[in-house]
Amino acid sequence: MKKSDTVRHAKRIIAVGGGKGGVGKSILSIALSVGLARRGQNVVIADLDLGAANLHTYMGIFQKTPSLADFILSKKSSLDSIMVDTSVKNLRLISGSQFVPGMANPAHWTKIKLMRHLQAIEADTLIIDLGAGVHFNTLDFFGLSDRGIIVTMPEPGAVMNAYSFLKGALFRKLQNVFKRHPKIGPLIDEKSKRANEGDFTFEWLCKQVQDIAPETAPLIHEVSENFRPYLIINKMSDSHSSVLVRNLLHLCKNKLGIEIEHIGDLPDVPEIVNYLLRIPDFLSAPSGKSYAAAIEDILNRMDKIQFADNSTTSVRISSQNLRHDFTDEELEEFAKLLDSLNEKVFEGTNRQVWKLRIFFKPLDVIRFLVKHGVEHPIFYA
Ligand SMILES: Nc1ncnc2c1ncn2[C@@H]1O[C@H](COP(=O)(O)OP(=O)(O)OP(=O)(O)O)[C@@H](O)[C@H]1O
Ligand SMILES: [Mg+2]
Numbered sequence: 001m002k003k004s005d006t007v008r009h010a011k012r013i014i015a016v017g018g019g020k021g022g023v024g025k026s027i028l029s030i031a032l033s034v035g036l037a038r039r040g041q042n043v044v045i046a047d048l049d050l051g052a053a054n055l056h057t058y059m060g061i062f063q064k065t066p067s068l069a070d071f072i073l074s075k076k077s078s079l080d081s082i083m084v085d086t087s088v089k090n091l092r093l094i095s096g097s098q099f100v101p102g103m104a105n106p107a108h109w110t111k112i113k114l115m116r117h118l119q120a121i122e123a124d125t126l127i128i129d130l131g132a133g134v135h136f137n138t139l140d141f142f143g144l145s146d147r148g149i150i151v152t153m154p155e156p157g158a159v160m161n162a163y164s165f166l167k168g169a170l171f172r173k174l175q176n177v178f179k180r181h182p183k184i185g186p187l188i189d190e191k192s193k194r195a196n197e198g199d200f201t202f203e204w205l206c207k208q209v210q211d212i213a214p215e216t217a218p219l220i221h222e223v224s225e226n227f228r229p230y231l232i233i234n235k236m237s238d239s240h241s242s243v244l245v246r247n248l249l250h251l252c253k254n255k256l257g258i259e260i261e262h263i264g265d266l267p268d269v270p271e272i273v274n275y276l277l278r279i280p281d282f283l284s285a286p287s288g289k290s291y292a293a294a295i296e297d298i299l300n301r302m303d304k305i306q307f308a309d310n311s312t313t314s315v316r317i318s319s320q321n322l323r324h325d326f327t328d329e330e331l332e333e334f335a336k337l338l339d340s341l342n343e344k345v346f347e348g349t350n351r352q353v354w355k356l357r358i359f360f361k362p363l364d365v366i367r368f369l370v371k372h373g374v375e376h377p378i379f380y381a
Helices: 025-038 068-072 108-119 136-142 156-178 184-194 202-212 218-226 239-256 270-275 279-284 286-318 328-340 351-357 362-371
Strands: 012-017 043-048 083-085 091-094 125-130 149-152 230-234 261-266
Touching: 012 025, 012 136, 025 043, 025 091, 025 125, 025 149, 025 279, 025 286, 043 068, 068 108, 108 136, 125 136, 136 156, 149 156, 156 184, 156 202, 156 218, 156 239, 156 351, 184 202, 202 218, 218 351, 230 239, 261 286, 270 279, 270 286, 279 286, 328 351, 328 362, 351 362
Parallel strands: 012 125, 012 149, 043 091, 043 125, 149 230, 230 261
Antiparallel strands: 083 091
């Protein structure tokens, strides 16, 4: 793997998930991609519903094309070489067509390689369409997003699945931080080898942290606060629907400490079924007008929020060109640097907490160190 294959190039990554099948994730993924491409962005859409991929059919691509199967089987070594042009200018597809053994559930290292290559795609926006369910692989692909999107329909079952999905995604983020803890890390390793996914949960991890390393427990809240996905309700209808949505937002806030951004709703458009082999045409058709307008609203809101996110980051980094994006290897190196520092740097705080914080808020750690007189080339772009 070349270094350039592993560093982040995609300017924005948006994964679309939701837990329940058939809630409209794939059509929404395409609609967002088409909307952005029509605004002149260079967009890539990736079909990570491995094993049940359908973006190629929704995009009207029926001939055999390269696909993720070639990458997973190592027949192709780069994602660039499997991207296919679509009927929409500026929009390329990474197709999930061609089912091959191991495709639906790739081995751990294949998944890591795929995630690294996805981050390295040169695009203004990479949109990732996910499959149904809360499998760890799906949650990990969701974790690639800057701010992912959860789609649901206003039905109790779908809303509960969306909640399980969010809880699972937050759990994976916490696991990624706490697996670096000298006492909790080995427990996570042990549990992940022995337990069913059902026993290896958010609650289990929170309890371990509280019991074994209570001084690091505030990090659970920091990770939750840092995780701010968007929510979109598909086929939004009456006031009963709004109550369900409010309940979901409350549950996320109260039980998980997550602030969800309800960024928009999509109308129910029965005519969509006439366009399932050509969704881009639906978005320009008279019957697709209300759906396309809702997408425009959502994209405008996302732009505003992203602008606010970026401007806080750039204010924070502008003065000294401090970095906020690192490869996993660099983060590990950074954590070792903290081990080597004099205890005085951490006076009144906890070295271990700073070491874990590196894995979700590296910029905050750099600012803390610089403020305490610690300098290192790894801090600067
Ligand atoms: N806004 C809508 N109005 C009417 N029908 C819709 C709408 N959105 C989606 N559908 C219908 O729901 C079906 C499923 O949509 P889609 O394939 O996008 O769901 P999904 O969440 O990706 O499903 P899966 O979990 O199987 O991947 C579509 O075939 C379409 O007929
Ligand atoms: Mg789908």
